[in-house]
Amino acid sequence: MTQNEPKIAVGVLGATGSVGCKLVEMLSKHPWFTITALAASEQSVGQCYGDVVTGEDLPKEILQRRIEACEPNLPCQLVFSALDAHVAGDIEEAFARKGYVVVSNAKNHRLRDDVPLVIPEVNSDHLQLVKQQPYDAGMIVTNPNCVVVGLTLALKPLVDAFGVQSVHVVTMQAISGAGYPGMSAIDITDNVIPYICGEEEKIENEPKKILGTLKGDTIFPADMVISAQSNRVPVSDGHLVCVSVKLKTTATEEHIIEAWNTFSGVPQQLQLPTAPHQPIRYLHGPSPQPRRHRNIGEGMTVCVGQLRPCAIFDVKFTLLSHNTIRGAAGSAILNAECGVRLDILTFDLQSNVKMSSLTPQVSS
Numbered sequence: 001m002t003q004n005e006p007k008i009a010v011g012v013l014g015a016t017g018s019v020g021c022k023l024v025e026m027l028s029k030h031p032w033f034t035i036t037a038l039a040a041s042e043q044s045v046g047q048c049y050g051d052v053v054t055g056e057d058l059p060k061e062i063l064q065r066r067i068e069a070c071e072p073n074l075p076c077q078l079v080f081s082a083l084d085a086h087v088a089g090d091i092e093e094a095f096a097r098k099g100y101v102v103v104s105n106a107k108n109h110r111l112r113d114d115v116p117l118v119i120p121e122v123n124s125d126h127l128q129l130v131k132q133q134p135y136d137a138g139m140i141v142t143n144p145n146c147v148v149v150g151l152t153l154a155l156k157p158l159v160d161a162f163g164v165q166s167v168h169v170v171t172m173q174a175i176s177g178a179g180y181p182g183m184s185a186i187d188i189t190d191n192v193i194p195y196i197c198g199e200e201e202k203i204e205n206e207p208k209k210i211l212g213t214l215k216g217d218t219i220f221p222a223d224m225v226i227s228a229q230s231n232r233v234p235v236s237d238g239h240l241v242c243v244s245v246k247l248k249t250t251a252t253e254e255h256i257i258e259a260w261n262t263f264s265g266v267p268q269q270l271q272l273p274t275a276p277h278q279p280i281r282y283l284h285g286p287s288p289q290p291r292r293h294r295n296i297g298e299g300m301t302v303c304v305g306q307l308r309p310c311a312i313f314d315v316k317f318t319l320l321s322h323n324t325i326r327g328a329a330g331s332a333i334l335n336a337e338c339g340v341r342l343d344i345l346t347f348d349l350q351s352n353v354k355m356s357s358l359t360p361q362v363s364s
Contacts, residue, residue, distance in 0.1 A: 008340070008347050009076040011037030013083050013091065015067065016044050016052050018180040019105055020082035022329035024049075027080070028058050031273050032337065037074035040067050072098035077347045080332050081106055084179070096138035101345050103141050103336045105328050107198075110142045110206060113218070117142050117209050119149055119331070120272075120338040121265030121279050122156045125214055127335075127344045132217045141339060143331040144210060145202040147171050147230075147239050150302045150321025152207045153280055154243070157259035159211055159222070163248025166313065169203055169228040172240040174290065177323045178232065193232040203228035238290030239323045246313040253307050256315065257282045260304055272337040274330055276300040282307070288320035299325030300334070 010027060014020040015038040027033050044052050050063030068074060070083065072095045081092050081104040088106035095102050109115045114132040118124065118141060130139040144152065151169060158164050173196065175182050187193065204226045211222035233240075260280045267275030276297030281304070287293060288303035296303055299322035310316040321327055339345030 007034040008032055008078055009034055009036040010336075011035070011039060011074040011076040011079040013039050013070050013079055013081040013095075014041075014088075015049065015082070016040045016180075017082055017084070018176055018182075019324055019328045021053055021180075022324045023080050023082055023332065024062065025058065026274070026325075026329055026333055028062055030333070032340065033078070033333075035062060035065075036076045037079075038062075038065055038067050039070045039074060039079075042069070045069050072100060074100075077101060078103070078336065078345070080104075080329075080336070082329070082332075092140055096133070096135040096140050099135070099137040101139055101141070101336075101339075101347075103143070103332045103339075105143055105332050107145065107202065109140050110144065110202075111209065115140050115142055117144055117206060118335050118338075119144065119152055119156075119210055120267045120275075120334050121263070122152060123210050123212075123214075124266040124338050124342065126210075126219065127339055127342065128214065129217065129219075130344060139345075141335055141345075143328070143335055144206045145199070146177055146321070146323040146327030147173065147199070147203050147241060148206040148210070149327045149331050150239065150319050151203065151241060151243065152210050153302045153321075154260070154304055154317075154319045155207065155245070156211065157263040157280065158245060158247065158251075158256065161255070161259045162251045164222075164224050164245055165248050166225040166246045167207075167227070168244040168313065169226065170242045171199070171203070171228065171230045172233045172235070172242075173199070173230060174235040174237050174239055174323055175232065176237050177239065177327075183232065188232065188234050191234065194229075196230040196232055199230040200228040203230070235290045237322055237324060238294035238320055239327065240288070240290055241319045241321075242316070243319060244310045244313045244316040247315070251314075253315070256307060266342075267334055267338060270338070270341050272334060272341065274300060274334045274337055280304060288318060290320060293320055294322045298330075300330050302326060 089108035208221040
């Protein structure tokens with residue numbers, strides 16, 4: 001998009017949750033998108049956004065905007081969905097059938113054969129799958145599980161340079177990944193919760209689709225085995241992951257680090273607004289650590305470190321990704337940016353001029 005083109009009007013579904021709030025925050029400063037609708041559950045409908053969320057440094061017009069129902073009559077053509085999986089499936093499909101472009105953070109449609117599951121640096125070509133969807137002008141695009149984003153980004157340079165045969169993963173996942181209001185303080189303080197229901201299956205399956213090969217209208221999953229164990233830890237933001245990898249060809253530590261540090265993809269080539277200059281960064285010393293490194297690249301850079309030999313596989317390392325930015329809101333926005341620049345997500349900009357100039361519904 002150019003500076004002279006009108007901004008694209010967008011809505012946020014599930015705007016009051018932790019990922020929804022991060023989407024609103026990031027979109028409020030976005031050069032291409034302008035928020036014209038905020039939608040959430042029935043309990044919040046009709047209230048001003050600023051009365052429902054707290055501590056948000058947002059423009060007055062957003063804080064005063066009234067929250068609408070998650071129904072496909074919103075004044076926009078693109079919606080970002082941060083809905084809970086219990087309700088996301090049907091609502092997202094209803095929007096797509098009404099002609100909306102839906103960019104979803106929910107799990108419901110990720111493994112559908114005709115829905116792209118996208119990390120733009122890894123598989124932007126998979127966006128072409130939307131042409132197989134039965135929605136006419138509407139479509140659904142998904143971003144992966146929050147751990148999967150960081151893990152798959154770190155694996156991609158290794159897959160390309162050396163091949164990956166098998167992966168073992170142990171996660172230490174931040175409490176913000178449980179959503180708002182999250183876990184009871186009495187449960188997580190001074191504690192670690194082993195096993196997160198449904199998480200390990202996502203980590204074991206989603207990377208195979210993302211790293212798979214698109215031939216025609218079919219994705220052939222990557223040929224690798226992934227075993228995952230998940231844990232919830234008392235960290236506010238930032239998922240730390242311990243990874244062991246068996247490669248298909250021999251590689252030195254120097255070659256692996258070079259593959260990470262020199263890796264880039266379509267978002268960097270297109271200079272997309274949300275794309276980090278360096279999507280993967282290797283850190284030396286006792287790194288990465290959530291409190292120190294989660295905001296590198298404005299939260300969009302995946303940090304890796306502690307590369308060393310593995311006695312069972314070939315190598316092991318630690319990675320960190322910001323779960324609500326790179327793993328959720330930022331990932332969804334980057335997917336939308338990539339689709340727009342590749343002319344896969346298209347909009348009637350004259351209609352968006354009218355939508356973006358709508359007066360927010362403010363309290364009297």
